Amino acid sequence: MPPLIVIILQENFIPAMISTQHLPHPNEIQRAMDCPSKEKELNEQQSECQDGSNCPDYCPATAESNSESPRILKILQKWIPTVSPYFDKEHYCYADHQITIQESLDHFGAIVWPGALALSQYLESNQQEINLKDKKILEIGAGTGLVSIVASILGAYVTATDLPEVLENLKLNISRNTQNMNIHQPEVRKLVWGEDLNEDFPKSTHHYDFILASDVVYHHTSLDPLLTTMVYLCQPGTVLLWANKFRFSTDFEFLEKLGNILIVTLLAEFPESNIKLIKATVKEN
Numbered sequence: 001m002p003p004l005i006v007i008i009l010q011e012n013f014i015p016a017m018i019s020t021q022h023l024p025h026p027n028e029i030q031r032a033m034d035c036p037s038k039e040k041e042l043n044e045q046q047s048e049c050q051d052g053s054n055c056p057d058y059c060p061a062t063a064e065s066n067s068e069s070p071r072i073l074k075i076l077q078k079w080i081p082t083v084s085p086y087f088d089k090e091h092y093c094y095a096d097h098q099i100t101i102q103e104s105l106d107h108f109g110a111i112v113w114p115g116a117l118a119l120s121q122y123l124e125s126n127q128q129e130i131n132l133k134d135k136k137i138l139e140i141g142a143g144t145g146l147v148s149i150v151a152s153i154l155g156a157y158v159t160a161t162d163l164p165e166v167l168e169n170l171k172l173n174i175s176r177n178t179q180n181m182n183i184h185q186p187e188v189r190k191l192v193w194g195e196d197l198n199e200d201f202p203k204s205t206h207h208y209d210f211i212l213a214s215d216v217v218y219h220h221t222s223l224d225p226l227l228t229t230m231v232y233l234c235q236p237g238t239v240l241l242w243a244n245k246f247r248f249s250t251d252f253e254f255l256e257k258l259g260n261i262l263i264v265t266l267l268a269e270f271p272e273s274n275i276k277l278i279k280a281t282v283k284e285n
């Protein structure tokens with residue numbers, strides 16, 4: 001077993017992210033998702049799980065068996081977040097595009113979190129149900145930008161937002177992965193939860209079809225401003241897609257509060273990694 005190097009990023013860094021289990025590093029999963037082999041791999045997986053058994057990953061045969069139930073997606077079941085010395089460039093493949101993400105160590109938005117993988121996977125796999133072509137999208141807490149890049153590749157007009165200190169790396173990743181492509185070029189903007197929403201994103205001129213968010217709920221002190229921001233950005237016709245690893249009781253409390261204000265549906269679950277994908281829309285009067 002390779003030695004585990006634990007790096008504490010911040011005083012209040014989430015202990016649940018530190019694991020000594022020998023499970024595949026995200027890099028190994030990404031290699032398995034290498035674009036050229038992807039189709040063959042998916043075909044093999046689909047034929048293996050036609051009868052609902054032996055499903056190594058996302059299994060359409062079982063996932064779509066009951067349209068009323070949330071989909072059970074297993075693609076991340078072996079994914080346990082680890083803090084390791086591998087911070088550099090990560091390679092992903094979504095929507096038949098190789099995506100290279102520059103990570104760093106200086107803040108929470110500097111690495112790709114499991115919710116971003118889950119949401120990217122969902123958007124890629126459900127393009128008929130969630131058609132992003134020419135839709136207006138805003139991502140909050142975009143971090144490294146993976147989800148915004150995937151949404152852009154899928155045809156959306158994307159605004160990726162985060163704290164000021166995260167924007168430089170976010171811009172770098174977004175421009176590296178979208179420039180010179182025949183897609184709507186994404187925009188990167190500051191959006192601090194709960195601050196200056198009326199001034200910077202007036203409702204009269206800023207209506208979004210989708211608000212995207214991944215792993216924005218964890219142990220931090222801005223949960224109330226985050227809730228305010230989600231509710232503010234959700235206007236009639238807007239769909240909030242929020243993927244999150246549920247770790248703490250406060251995460252469930254946040255979900256409950258959101259459900260008191262918006263109509264909340266569980267779209268998909270990654271049970272073994274405790275990731276849920278939630279859809280929320282405004283309550284019609």
Ligand SMILES: C[S@@+](CC[C@H](N)C(=O)[O-])C[C@H]1O[C@@H](n2cnc3c(N)ncnc32)[C@H](O)[C@@H]1O
Nearest residue numbers: 109112113116141142143163192193214215222
């Ligand atoms: C756990 S990271 C998730 C990043 C990315 N969505 C992902 O899943 O890889 C949380 C993100 O929320 C951002 N964030 C935290 N507090 C924020 C605040 N008060 N206003 C805006 N963004 C914030 C962080 O900068 C970070 O990018």
